[in-house]
Amino acid sequence: MFMSxxxxxxxxxxxxxxxxxxxxxxxIVLSTEDLHVFYGDKEALSEGDxxxxxxxxxxxxxxxxxxxxxxxxxxxxxxxxxxxxxxxxMYRGVDINQPxxxxxxxxxxxxxxxxxxxxxxxxxxxxxxxALRLRGITAKNKLDEIVETSLRQAALWDQVKDELxxxxxxxxxxQAQRLCIARAIAVKPDVLLLDEPASALDPVSxxxxxxxxxxxxxxxxxxxxxxxxxQAARISEYTAFFNQGRVLEYDTTSQIxxxxxxxxxxxxxxxxxx
Amino acid sequence: MTKSPEQLEQELKRRSKAAKLEIWGRVVSFxxxxxxxxxxxxxxxxxxxKGLATFTTNHVNLWDFLSGKNWNPSLTDAHGKPEVxxxxxxxxxFLITVLSAIVATPFAIGTAVFMNEISPNRGAKILQPVTExxxxxxxxxxxxxxxxxxxxFTRSVFGGSGFGILSGTCVLFVMILPxxxxxxADALRAVPRYYREASLALGATQWxxxxxxxxxxxxxxxxxxxxxxxxxxxxxxLAVQMVIGNAALMPQSLVDPAATLxxxxxxxxxxxxxxxxxxxxxxSLALVLLLMSLVFNxxxxxxxxxxxxx
Numbered sequence: 001m002f003m004s005x006x007x008x009x010x011x012x013x014x015x016x017x018x019x020x021x022x023x024x025x026x027x028i029v030l031s032t033e034d035l036h037v038f039y040g041d042k043e044a045l046s047e048g049d050x051x052x053x054x055x056x057x058x059x060x061x062x063x064x065x066x067x068x069x070x071x072x073x074x075x076x077x078x079x080x081x082x083x084x085x086x087x088x089x090m091y092r093g094v095d096i097n098q099p100x101x102x103x104x105x106x107x108x109x110x111x112x113x114x115x116x117x118x119x120x121x122x123x124x125x126x127x128x129x130x131a132l133r134l135r136g137i138t139a140k141n142k143l144d145e146i147v148e149t150s151l152r153q154a155a156l157w158d159q160v161k162d163e164l165x166x167x168x169x170x171x172x173x174x175q176a177q178r179l180c181i182a183r184a185i186a187v188k189p190d191v192l193l194l195d196e197p198a199s200a201l202d203p204v205s206x207x208x209x210x211x212x213x214x215x216x217x218x219x220x221x222x223x224x225x226x227x228x229x230x231q232a233a234r235i236s237e238y239t240a241f242f243n244q245g246r247v248l249e250y251d252t253t254s255q256i257x258x259x260x261x262x263x264x265x266x267x268x269x270x271x272x273x274x
Numbered sequence: 275m276t277k278s279p280e281q282l283e284q285e286l287k288r289r290s291k292a293a294k295l296e297i298w299g300r301v302v303s304f305x306x307x308x309x310x311x312x313x314x315x316x317x318x319x320x321x322x323x324k325g326l327a328t329f330t331t332n333h334v335n336l337w338d339f340l341s342g343k344n345w346n347p348s349l350t351d352a353h354g355k356p357e358v359x360x361x362x363x364x365x366x367x368f369l370i371t372v373l374s375a376i377v378a379t380p381f382a383i384g385t386a387v388f389m390n391e392i393s394p395n396r397g398a399k400i401l402q403p404v405t406e407x408x409x410x411x412x413x414x415x416x417x418x419x420x421x422x423x424x425x426x427f428t429r430s431v432f433g434g435s436g437f438g439i440l441s442g443t444c445v446l447f448v449m450i451l452p453x454x455x456x457x458x459a460d461a462l463r464a465v466p467r468y469y470r471e472a473s474l475a476l477g478a479t480q481w482x483x484x485x486x487x488x489x490x491x492x493x494x495x496x497x498x499x500x501x502x503x504x505x506x507x508x509x510x511x512l513a514v515q516m517v518i519g520n521a522a523l524m525p526q527s528l529v530d531p532a533a534t535l536x537x538x539x540x541x542x543x544x545x546x547x548x549x550x551x552x553x554x555x556x557x558s559l560a561l562v563l564l565l566m567s568l569v570f571n572x573x574x575x576x577x578x579x580x581x582x583x584x
Contacts, residue, residue, distance in 0.1 A: 104477045112475035118468035131476035
């Protein structure tokens with residue numbers, strides 16, 4: 001267990017190091033202020049205040065149980081039913097952690113892809129059309145068009161264009177995960193949250209997924225939780241390091257991996273953790 | 275110390291205590307299986323031999339039995355043939371089964387959705403024990419309540435004697451509701467959590483998620499639950515017999531006295547002599563019941579297999 005006192009000699013390294021991301025081209029889209037997440041009486045996240053810049057990929061890294069997934073799932077309030085989330089989640093100037101926010105409308109803008117590929121037991125086409133139909137888009141040509149563009153953006157179109165009627169459960173893990181991304185971007189979200197999207201995939205599928213994410217960056221703000229530090233280093237502009245329910249360091253990815261300011265971060269990224 | 279291969283072989287081939295216990299365990303469980311199979315085969319064989327005697331010994335035409343509307347085994351008709359037409363009972367049984375399933379299904383699925391999706395905490399605390407309690411109430415209690423509450427009620431509202439298909443449906447509805455509810459709840463529980471998460475993350479409301487994702491995914495399980503309830507309704511004897519009126523007539527309306535296969539069996543079987551036509555005819559009804567429950571079982575298995583293949 002790491003206490004701040006046994007991290008390092010006081011004075012040589014700071015206990016926390018948080019920078020402000022973003023610039024004129026990449027303004028802040030999403031930020032958290034004074035965010036606390038409780039499971040029952042247990043506080044799973046205490047100091048988790050971060051800002052996310054537009055059209056950038058931010059990676060959240062840290063050991064299991066460090067609070068990074070809890071943080072991510074709180075951002076589009078997927079934790080509402082199992083946890084108490086206190087504090088403000090500012091999305092383009094609006095606090096979306098208020099009771100009267102329509103979470104369904106908010107989740108269209110802040111989409112999510114999960115660790116395990118979770119396509120519905122429907123056809124590939126219907127998987128993507130699902131959320132569109134819920135929103136009243138039923139015209140065939142409109143649906144066709146969105147299905148195609150979404151699959152193209154997710155780099156899956158060429159592989160499945162002739163079998164859109166096939167069950168999505170027949171896809172390989174990597175394809176299924178890209179289908180889930182296509183499904184999430186079909187409703188044209190603004191922010192895309194990914195919870196360890198590559199952890200169930202083989203290296204080839206992982207690399208394809210990473211290429212896809214790098215392309216998607218032009219259109220979306222991406223926040224990705226990952227256990228794979230190489231992955232964070234390969235694709236993200238910013239990296240946040242979580243430890244025991246707190247963000248200890250938040251900086252550009254190159255800084256985090258080459259010149260971490262906090263001793264615990266340094267231990268973690270160099271593999272000396274624990 | 276090294277052992278010679280012979281010594282080692284001897285040690286490895288010697289039956290240890292654990293190995294003997296293993297054989298003993300297999301013998302015990304296999305004999306239990308044999309006993310169960312023997313009992314089932316014996317029952318089917320006995321019912322079949324008795325039930326078929328109507329057609330072999332008493333030379334009743336199978337078609338007359340299945341399509342005849344007059345049931346009065348102790349009398350013969352104008353042609354000297356015994357009146358053993360079972361159609362009115364078969365219709366009565368099916369009618370009461372289908373009607374009670376139609377009434378029970380929406381309530382059962384609604385309750386299961388509430389228990390599982392909308393309020394899992396209260397569902398587990400209140401509805402689960404209530405459902406289990408309802409399953410445990412003996413059928414004679416249901417029949418008695420039907421007799422003293424439902425029958426007078428239908429009599430005063432719909433006229434007639436109050437005995438009939440409608441009263442039987444009401445009683446069976448309450449009887450199969452807990453079975454269908456708890457099996458529906460199991461079916462909903464078997465839908466993976468990530469289906470719900472996927473749907474919610476796409477901005478679907480909870481109701482949209484239940485309706486478009488959870489219920490769709492659970493459909494094979496829900497169908498199994500309904501068929502299971504129907505099988506139970508089809509086989510229920512006592513409670514039905516108490517409220518249906520036991521008149522082996524073709525049901526003309528829902529409030530006329532009618533009969534089911536089971537109600538005729540329970541009222542008649544004590545009043546006949548073994549080996550007589552009257553007795554054999556009742557065994558034929560029992561055979562129909564048995565075959566129908568096999569069909570229900572088959573349907574449940576087919577649905578289950580189809581569900582797995584999805």
